[in-house]
Amino acid sequence: MVNVAIMGHGTVGSGVAELIIKNSNHINREIKTELRLKHILDLRKFEGLSYSDRFTDDFNVILNDKEVDIVVETMGGLHPAYDFVKACLLAGKSVVTSNKELVAEKGVELIKIAEEKNVNFLFEASVGGGIPVIRPICQCLAANEISEIKGILNGTTNFILNKMVTENMDFSDALKIAQDKGYAEKDPTADIEGHDACRKICILAALAFGKHVYPEQVKCEGVTGVSLTDIEYANTLGYAIKLIGKAKKNSDGTVSVSVAPMLVSHEHLLSGVNGVFNAISVIGDAVDEVIFYGRGAGKMPTASAVVADVMDAAKHLKARKYISWEEGSDSYVAEKDEPTVLYVYIKTCDFKKTSADIENLFPNSLLIKNEHSGEIAFLTGREPESSLNEKIDKIFADNKKILHTI
Amino acid sequence: MVNVAIMGHGTVGSGVAELIIKNSNHINREIKTELRLKHILDLRKFEGLSYSDRFTDDFNVILNDKEVDIVVETMGGLHPAYDFVKACLLAGKSVVTSNKELVAEKGVELIKIAEEKNVNFLFEASVGGGIPVIRPICQCLAANEISEIKGILNGTTNFILNKMVTENMDFSDALKIAQDKGYAEKDPTADIEGHDACRKICILAALAFGKHVYPEQVKCEGVTGVSLTDIEYANTLGYAIKLIGKAKKNSDGTVSVSVAPMLVSHEHLLSGVNGVFNAISVIGDAVDEVIFYGRGAGKMPTASAVVADVMDAAKHLKARKYISWEEGSDSYVAEKDEPTVLYVYIKTCDFKKTSADIENLFPNSLLIKNEHSGEIAFLTGREPESSLNEKIDKIFADNKKILHTI
Numbered sequence: 004m005v006n007v008a009i010m011g012h013g014t015v016g017s018g019v020a021e022l023i024i025k026n027s028n029h030i031n032r033e034i035k036t037e038l039r040l041k042h043i044l045d046l047r048k049f050e051g052l053s054y055s056d057r058f059t060d061d062f063n064v065i066l067n068d069k070e071v072d073i074v075v076e077t078m079g080g081l082h083p084a085y086d087f088v089k090a091c092l093l094a095g096k097s098v099v100t101s102n103k104e105l106v107a108e109k110g111v112e113l114i115k116i117a118e119e120k121n122v123n124f125l126f127e128a129s130v131g132g133g134i135p136v137i138r139p140i141c142q143c144l145a146a147n148e149i150s151e152i153k154g155i156l157n158g159t160t161n162f163i164l165n166k167m168v169t170e171n172m173d174f175s176d177a178l179k180i181a182q183d184k185g186y187a188e189k190d191p192t193a194d195i196e197g198h199d200a201c202r203k204i205c206i207l208a209a210l211a212f213g214k215h216v217y218p219e220q221v222k223c224e225g226v227t228g229v230s231l232t233d234i235e236y237a238n239t240l241g242y243a244i245k246l247i248g249k250a251k252k253n254s255d256g257t258v259s260v261s262v263a264p265m266l267v268s269h270e271h272l273l274s275g276v277n278g279v280f281n282a283i284s285v286i287g288d289a290v291d292e293v294i295f296y297g298r299g300a301g302k303m304p305t306a307s308a309v310v311a312d313v314m315d316a317a318k319h320l321k322a323r324k325y326i327s328w329e330e331g332s333d334s335y336v337a338e339k340d341e342p343t344v345l346y347v348y349i350k351t352c353d354f355k356k357t358s359a360d361i362e363n364l365f366p367n368s369l370l371i372k373n374e375h376s377g378e379i380a381f382l383t384g385r386e387p388e389s390s391l392n393e394k395i396d397k398i399f400a401d402n403k404k405i406l407h408t409i
Numbered sequence: 410m411v412n413v414a415i416m417g418h419g420t421v422g423s424g425v426a427e428l429i430i431k432n433s434n435h436i437n438r439e440i441k442t443e444l445r446l447k448h449i450l451d452l453r454k455f456e457g458l459s460y461s462d463r464f465t466d467d468f469n470v471i472l473n474d475k476e477v478d479i480v481v482e483t484m485g486g487l488h489p490a491y492d493f494v495k496a497c498l499l500a501g502k503s504v505v506t507s508n509k510e511l512v513a514e515k516g517v518e519l520i521k522i523a524e525e526k527n528v529n530f531l532f533e534a535s536v537g538g539g540i541p542v543i544r545p546i547c548q549c550l551a552a553n554e555i556s557e558i559k560g561i562l563n564g565t566t567n568f569i570l571n572k573m574v575t576e577n578m579d580f581s582d583a584l585k586i587a588q589d590k591g592y593a594e595k596d597p598t599a600d601i602e603g604h605d606a607c608r609k610i611c612i613l614a615a616l617a618f619g620k621h622v623y624p625e626q627v628k629c630e631g632v633t634g635v636s637l638t639d640i641e642y643a644n645t646l647g648y649a650i651k652l653i654g655k656a657k658k659n660s661d662g663t664v665s666v667s668v669a670p671m672l673v674s675h676e677h678l679l680s681g682v683n684g685v686f687n688a689i690s691v692i693g694d695a696v697d698e699v700i701f702y703g704r705g706a707g708k709m710p711t712a713s714a715v716v717a718d719v720m721d722a723a724k725h726l727k728a729r730k731y732i733s734w735e736e737g738s739d740s741y742v743a744e745k746d747e748p749t750v751l752y753v754y755i756k757t758c759d760f761k762k763t764s765a766d767i768e769n770l771f772p773n774s775l776l777i778k779n780e781h782s783g784e785i786a787f788l789t790g791r792e793p794e795s796s797l798n799e800k801i802d803k804i805f806a807d808n809k810k811i812l813h814t815i
Contacts, residue, residue: 022552022695033551127549133696135541135549143533143541145439146428146716272702275681289428289713290539293703296678297696307695310552 005034005317008042008065010087011078012049012058015101015128018306019075020054023313030310034317041071066090073123073316075309076100085109092116092124097320099312101128101305107202111215114327121323125312130156130203133304134297136283138315140210141326147287149211153249153409156203158279158299159187159194160226160246164264165277168234168243174227186279196225197246197262204248207283208260209328212252216260220336224263233348233404236371236380242266242346243274247409257337266346266382266408272296273409340389343407347395349379350402360398377401382408411440411723414448414471416493417484418455418464421507421534424712425481426460429719436716440723447477472496479529479722481715482506491515498522498530503726505718507534507711513608517621520733527729531718536562536609539710540703542689544721546616547732553693555617559655559815562609564685564705565593565600566632566652570670571683574640574649580633592685602631603652603668610654610666613689617656618664620737627742630669639754639810642777642786648672648752649680653815663743672752672788672814678702679815746795749813753801755785756808766804783807788814 007023009016023030023040031037042065043058062083065071074091076098078084084105088098093116100106105113106129117124127137131154140149155161159181166177178195181187193199201223208216226246237244247265252258267274272294276282281299286292298304351357354374361370361381370381383391395405413429415422429436429446437443448471449464468489471477480497482504484490490511494504499522506512511519512535523530533543537560546555561567565587572583584601587593599605607629614622632652643650653671658664673680678700682688687705692698704710757763760780767776767787776787789797801811 018695026552026554026694029554030552134699135545135701138549139541139545142721143544143717144713145720146432146436146713148432148435272678272681275678277676287713288432289424289709289716291704291710293540293701295699295701297699303695304697307550307552307693310695311549314551315548 004037004039005072005320006039006041006070007073007075007313008044008068008071009040009075009077010044010062010065011076012043012045012047013077013079014302015305015309016043016075016077018302019077019309022303022306022310024053030314034314036317038313038317042068062087066094071096072320073097073099073313075313076102076105077309078102079104081105081108088113089116092120092122095120095122097123097316099125099309099316101126101309103129103199103202103206107205107218110206110209111328111330117323118327123316123319123323125316125326126206127312128305128308130206131281131283131295131297132299132301133307134281134283134295134299136295137210137326139295140285144285144287144290144293147289149252149285149287151249151251151286152207152211152283153247154283155245155273155276155281156200156248156283156299157194157246158281159191160200161276161281162186162279163195164226164229164234164244164246167231168238171231173231174229195227197223200246200248201262204250204260204262207248208250208258210326211250211285212258213328214331214335215328216250216258216331216336221260221262222338223261226264228404229264232378233406236348237266237346239371240346240369240380240382241269242408243269244406245273245276249409253337253339257335259339260336264406266406268408271409340387342385343388343391344385345383345388345391345395346406346408347381347383348404349398349400351377351379351400353399356399364394364397410443410445411478411726412445412447412476413479413481413719414450414474414477415446415481415483416450416468416471417482418449418451418453419483419485420708421711421715422449422481422483424708425483425715428709428712428716430459436720440720442723444719444723448474468493472500477502478726479503479505479719481719482508482511483715484508485510487511487514494519495522498526498528501526501528503529503722505531505715505722507532507715509535509605509608509612513611513624516612516615517734517736523729524733529722529725529729531722531732532612533718534711534714536612537687537689537701537703538705538707539713540687540689540701540705542701543616543732545701546691550691550693550696550699553695555658555691555693557655557657557692558613558617558689559653560689561651561679561682561687562606562654562689562705563600563652564687565597566606567682567687568592568685569601570632570635570640570650570652573637574644577637579637580635601633603629606652606654607668610656610668613654614656614664614666615734616732617691618658619734620741621734622656622664622666622737622742627666627668628744629667632670634810635670638784639812642754643672643752645777646752646775646786646788647675648814649675650812651679651682655815659743659745663741665745666742670812672812677815746793748791749794749797750791751789751794751797751801752812752814753787753789754810755804755806757783757785757806759805762805770800770803
């Protein structure tokens with residue numbers, strides 16, 4: 004018998020409890036022992052559940068119960084989640100978490116403690132919800148040197164951008180619908196400013212390249228600046244606009260990490276990822292590109308990933324799984340002046356002058372002109388970003404907006 | 410130190426040898442020991458390689474070498490691969506294979522021997538080439554009851570169908586290009602008749618539902634009957650035609666398994682899987698749908714999956730991984746009369762009569778009519794397949810073709 008405690012009976016935590024109970028036959032058969040849900044930590048009372056008797060509001064009940072082998076953390080936020088998880092690991096308990104903030108901020112320290120105590124610290128649910136991505140990267144692609152990892156990591160913003168294009172809708176109206184449907188919080192900052200995607204790309208970068216990247220090291224731009232016009236122009240040029248988290252290994256050993264709305268060619272599978280779905284693309288030297296797609300959030304999909312980790316921990320109580328990376332450094336994350344293609348949107352009061360500038364500076368670019376509104380949108384050729392920016396600076400305009408392509 | 414032998418130095422086997430040597434630093438760091446390529450079995454001589462000294466043409470050299478912990482089988486075919494793999498497992502060696510025919514025909518027996526001998530029998534590369542799919546299903550989705558698994562499992566036919574639509578080309582011309590590019594064999598039967606996809610869906614069905622499905626139990630239809638006209642009509646109706654392997658769990662415990670060209674809605678991500686790429690969709694009760702995408706074949710992608718299995722086996726020499734299923738039975742695989750939507754193509758000499766029949770029998774169906782050529786294509790509503798077939802039988806026509814939708 005393996006005893007499990009859950010800390011936090013919110014959306015994900017209650018899904019974990021339900022899934023452990025609902026699929027117990029299946030789970031016990033797979034792990035060849037009985038998985039028992041022993042405690043649930045929450046300050047609230049939950050009456051009328053089949054497991055209402057297992058609630059406690061005292062963390063020490065879990066910490067001091069020698070029978071508890073695995074603790075699930077689904078509280079979210081940094082405190083007290085960090086303090087509780089650390090204490091559990093130090094007490095020799097394996098921990099499974101869905102908390103991306105915790106892993107992105109404290110992952111390297113918690114992994115080290117888990118190693119020292121020979122217990123598991125698993126966090127498949129922290130990136131991509133139910134999509135299997137962390138374990139496949141660590142295990143299935145283990146023979147590869149990974150060069151790049153990128154993806155649609157936030158379902159809320161993907162829903163909003165998608166709604167804008169399918170319903171011909173402004174950002175604020177699409178956000179409102181996302182809030183009405185429960186996809187976006189009342190305070191949607193973490194999603195729409197890219198902070199959520201940023202934490203996830205930090206975790207993926209650490210896994211893929213072996214060193215911790217902190218969210219504050221990442222250039223992070225949200226989707227609030229994306230207009231319906233941009234989306235329509237991009238579409239006409241053969242691209243979708245998606246909020247992309249991207250991490251790339253540089254030849255000098257540093258990594259470039261960014262979060263921003265980017266143009267994705269209609270030829271690329273990521274462009275077809277719609278609604279609240281997420282997808283993560285990994286490029287390895289042997290395997291080339293692989294993509295993992297599914298529900299990046301939600302009660303049961305996320306619980307699916309948490310319970311899979313619990314099962315894995317239960318099977319490896321005495322043979323710790325290796326998921327680890329090292330501390331990074333300030334200079335480890337670096338912006339590089341790489342060849343790239345940019346999308347440029349311009350509004351001008353002198354259409355002729357601006358047109359002439361563009362044709363002069365970017366003679367072979369793909370262009371959309373709207374003389375009536377004074378708008379021009381185009382894709383540059385592939386050149387180092389600094390040289391593209393120098394040229395773009397020279398174009399006469401009232402207003403310019405620049406987006407990257409993936 | 411862990412010693413590895415490779416049986417079969419063809420496309421995949423040579424990729425495995427190259428990858429083990431090229432990424433040795435990375436691999437050894439991950440598995441925390443040294444992986445040594447000790448023997449390669451092949452009847453041919455390979456001069457001038459950095460590892461030319463390690464070849465042997467005698468299987469007993471590998472079988473009797475007590476230092477060899479892991480044997481890689483990349484010979485393909487059933488014999489002598491089966492005999493060699495069985496002998497290695499019985500001798501207490503772990504085996505990693507990319508051989509789908511071997512796993513589809515003999516998997517249940519070999520898994521049982523591996524269990525008895527407490528060694529690993531791993532075969533990630535046998536389905537989806539480099540795409541992580543077998544391990545994610547077994548581990549990451551372990552908390553789910555899987556209800557359906559389906560996918561584009563053969564890159565050659567996907568390339569051909571894709572070429573037909575993008576270049577407005579007949580099947581035979583597209584096949585010729587696939588052969589010229591080395592994607593299709595001189596004798597393309599196994600690919601175009603669906604046998605390759607059939608072996609893979611058998612393996613996936615066994616993994617997902619726990620019992621062996623033999624290729625001869627599966628209704629298998631290839632792509633030779635798909636015409637450019639079908640592809641164009643499907644496209645106009647909002648669908649792509651893909652060769653799909655599909656396995657579905659029925660409520661009575663049986664499974665329905667089939668391989669056939671099917672219509673995939675443009676809304677579904679599988680419709681955007683082009684060229685030689687593969688993708689596998691899994692539906693679980695908690696996670697909903699997840700999709701794995703990547704290169705389903707090729708030297709280095711397949712080698713990537715093989716070497717990842719070798720690394721996993723090396724890490725678990727004394728703690729066998731659980732991948733297992735039971736023997737199936739004749740009655741375990743069953744066709745069911747489920748509600749479905751069919752695509753129907755009709756050629757008629759009496760356009761008026763046929764049109765009237767269709768409008769009468771399928772009043773709300775999505776229709777394409779070409780009076781000039783006497784062709785009508787349409788999608789039925791969702792009804793049990795038997796009742797759809799009864800109705801279709803009643804339509805006046807010279808020629809009918811029916812395809813499933815996924």
